[in-house]
Amino acid sequence: MSAAPEHRAPEQTAPATTADAILAGLDEEQRQVATSLQGPVCVLAGAGTGKTRAITHRIAHGVQTGVFAPQRTLALTFTARAAAEMRTRLRTLGVPAVQTRTFHAAALRQLQFFWPQAVGGQLPGLLDHKANLIAEAARRLQLTTDRAALRDVAAEIEWAKVSMLTADTYLASAAGRGAPGGFSTTTMTRLFQSYEDVKADRNVIDFEDVLLITVGILQEDARVAATVREQYRHFVVDEYQDVSPLQQRLLDLWLGGREDLCVVGDASQTIYSFTGATSRFLLQFRSRYPDAQVVELIRNYRSTEPVVSLANRLLTARRGGSAGGTWSDPLRLISQPGDGPDPVFTEYPDDEAEAAGVAARIGALIGTGVPASRIAVLFRTNGQSQAFEQALAAASIGYQLRGGERFFARREVREAILQLRAAARADDGARTVAPDPSGTGERGTGSTVAATVKDVLSSLGYRDEAPSQGGAVRERWESLAALVALATELATERAGHGQTFELADLVRELDERAAAQHAPTVDGVTLASLHSAKGLEWDAVFLTGLTEGLMPITFAQEQAEIDEERRLLYVGITRARRHLSLSWSLARSPGGRGHRTASRFLDGLAPAATRSRTAGSGRAAAPRRKPAAVLHCRVCGTVLTSGAERKTGRCSTCPPGYDETVFESLRGWRSETAKEASVPAYVVFTDATLMAIAERMPTSADQLAGITGVGPAKLERYGAAVLAVLAGSGNQPDPDADASPTPAQA
Structure with missing residues (x-):
């Protein structure tokens, strides 16, 4: 059987x-x-x-x-x-x-094959997305969730299940994993079990259950x-x-x-x-x-020697065997393509200048003959893409956002596949049997797959020459051109192996690729997060936003987490075949104070001349933290034990001293900010920190900085936005009024 x-x-x-x-x-x-x-x-x-x-x-x-x-x-x-x-x-x-x-x-x-005989009955339905069921599970527990919290909880449940934890065993293994969705581990355990109950009631299973x-x-x-x-x-x-x-x-x-x-x-x-x-x-x-x-x-066939050398040095700069036991001796790559241009390190005064500078360099590369489709701008979080989208658009350079609209979901692509399928049924088989002397994959006699595809797609607006206008017209042409290029590539490849390649074969290939979301190359600069760039490569790669707080990301505190961030940068570097640019900016906005520093991972890699004194390579070791002072609840006088209680200055059983409207406004802002940055909501600020902000109602950056949980990096990144939310709440206190410090600030 x-x-x-x-x-x-x-x-x-x-x-x-x-x-x-x-x-x-x-x-x-x-x-x-x-x-x-x-x-x-x-x-x-x-x-x-x-x-x-x-x-x-x-x-x-x-x-x-x-x-x-x-x-x-x-x-x-x-x-x-x-x-x-x-x-x-x-x-x-x-x-x-x-x-x-x-x-x-x-x-x-x-599972589909064996379920009837091993379990009996019909296989439960397969759940595509967890969000709706997690929301229902939260409502059963009378918990409030927003979109960011649902995403965080879903990710936590997925981690637990692939780690072979159940709702009963999760609590014992979840120590140190933060507060997904702003929920404590105890609440998360209850929510996990409630989600499992909802699934059972609906008779559905998720992908981890498979x-x-x-x-x-x-x-x-x-x-x-x-x-x-x-x-x-x-x-x-x-x-x-x-x-x-x-x-x-x-x-x-x-x-x-x-x-x-x-x-x-x-x-x-x-x-x-x-x-x-x-x-x-x-x-x-x-x-x-x-x-x-x-x-x-270890023979690297992708990247030139300067790129490979930089990647090797990045890994060897982190010595194995240090605290945490998270590091293994890396493979030392040997470049096969040989020499090439040195990686370029650039410091910019602000994010806008960095985006404009990157766009200018991309324009110069395209001018030297590097196709836009072979250039990528990579960043740590998806929220960083907007500045580069605007800069490339201003420079009239086409781009595609990886993780945006899926190629096979585009209307013109769906129309093209329908037309090609109809043509395949009517065609006895346009084919390429052997490569022609010109190497184009077209034999020059009879109908070929590539030529047939061009003829079919011409009815949808395809021409050999790209349109002069941009916008939707250009995007439509680029989609159709990608299909023509794929047909030509596959025909040539099959011919090189002595295999026939018919139009029906192309349609089957497109169907398989659509199911796998394996899109062909589209003409345009790729904008992508470092995680989504894994497995891909380009002639030119721009690694951007390489500052402390982004690389490594703010919430990477433990040695294992910092090691993973180093590996993530390594993946970014090794995506480049020939041209590699690494950049960072000192401030978020033009004219802003340059509090940022270049990533610690660039120490010893970037030439000292490219880095400002604020981003110097000689970082002193972080001082040991002093033991936390004993704090008491300002309402009932009870000793505060948890971090959340110490932040707000009151124990969890005492009533809050903030306006609920202000707190919800801050939560709404946090949700949108987390979504833009593709990070869990609690990474921006925890609920406890938002409560403390809502209670203090700071009116300046200095007052905001005095709140536990608002460090220099978060003050730089979120300070202006938080103050704007508070100012818009209409509940701002008189800045000249005397405000006694809470125990959290004492």
Whole structure:
């Protein structure tokens, strides 16, 4: 019995691909990966070292030599886009039957197949988004939530579940995780359980439940486990540094004690710990499998020597073995492209000047022939994008915001796919059999896929030349041009492997990409957060906003959190092929006081001449905190013990001394600010700090700075906005009136 009926790829002409041909073009280490087909294999692959090439050629080589059965081989990764990319490469290598899925997709397929026999009845509905159910769970507990709080609570529940915690075990493991949504860990525990109750009442499961239930069935039902293990014999796991404890447990159950496993990862690119991902399983792989073969890929084929050198120095500047035990010795990359321009470090007086300067440099690069689609501006939080959007628009430079409107949701793209599908039905098969001498992928005789696509899309407004006007007309043309470019690229690639490529093949490819949100390249500068840039690369990368408080982010306080921020910057640096620019600004607004300092991570990397004295490299160690003074509630005199009580100057059972309208105005402002910055609401200010602000009603920056929880960085970033909210409340006190300090300020 099959574990699950598999969708078979369309039949293709047998490629002229042999086992030797598959290995051709691989370097020594990649070839070692591709020929290591037995037993546990661990590939430590640095950024830009061709890991996807190595593992896809390993799978293809295993199939061609008969070691792997394609239907019994499962390649796992972490995003639908990455799975689609791997699937495309395997198809090109002539092994389309190999399954390539995310952990969730593979588990869901098994759960749908086995649920009737293992559990009985119909599989519960799958919940797309948690927000509505969390809101209902909060209402049952008479808790007030806003959109930012719902997002924070959802993220916390997801972390708990992939860490294999339940509502009963969450409290014991949640110490030190802050206050998601502004709720204490005790309240969060109750909210977690209430959410689970709401799901049960609605008969729905979420994405984490898909993994949890599959794990439960495999653990409890020996027949199901045996069937799955018979179906899948060989496993390949990409981005293994991002595995969660729950995913690792599922992988162990799939393996059932066997060792037909190849994992690929880089601990220096672990940047999703906040979601429950951990590099522990990658780093301990040799301990679990003492006989495992370990291969290091360190030849970087993406970036020039100056870029690679900077990335290496960033990691080695953080010495291993220090406090926290969070650091492992990084791979030292060796650049293969060779020399290139040195990275540029620039300090700007304010955010507006930084955005304008970056736009000017981008314009200059485009003038030298670098396509806009090969340029990216990366930042720590999504809220930083607006200044760059405005600056690029003012410079008449097109851009695309990664994480904005999805490519396949655009009206012109949907119309184009419908037209292409209709044309494919009517066409006997425009194809490219072999590359033409010009290398364009068009043979010059008969109809070709690329030419047919151009003809079809011409009815929607496509022309070979880009329109002179901008705005919606230009955006529509860029979408259609991206489809033409993809058709040409795929036709040329398939022809190079001796495979036919018909219009129907293109339509199937587009359908798969749409399902995986694997968009083709659109002409325009990419604006993206550092997290969303993982797995991508550009000729030129601008790393912006590199100041303390943003890199590392304010809420990164523990050594493990600071280490993750360093790795995040490393990921940003290694996205660049040739041109790399790093910049920061000293003030938020023109004319503002330059309180900011350049990121500590630039110490020893940026030339001293580029940095102001306020951002000097010789930072003194932070002084030890004095023991906290004993404070008493200003209402009842009880000793205050919690941080929240000390901030507000009263115990939690005493009535507040603030206007509820003012407090809600501050919460509303915080919610919008957190949304713009893509951070949890409590990262901006906790509820306790907002209460203290509402009670003190400061009228100046100096008074605001005196409130516990409002440090220099937050005063610089949020001070003016907070004072504006208070001023607009109409409840401001007389600034000349005598105000006695609360215990929190004593």
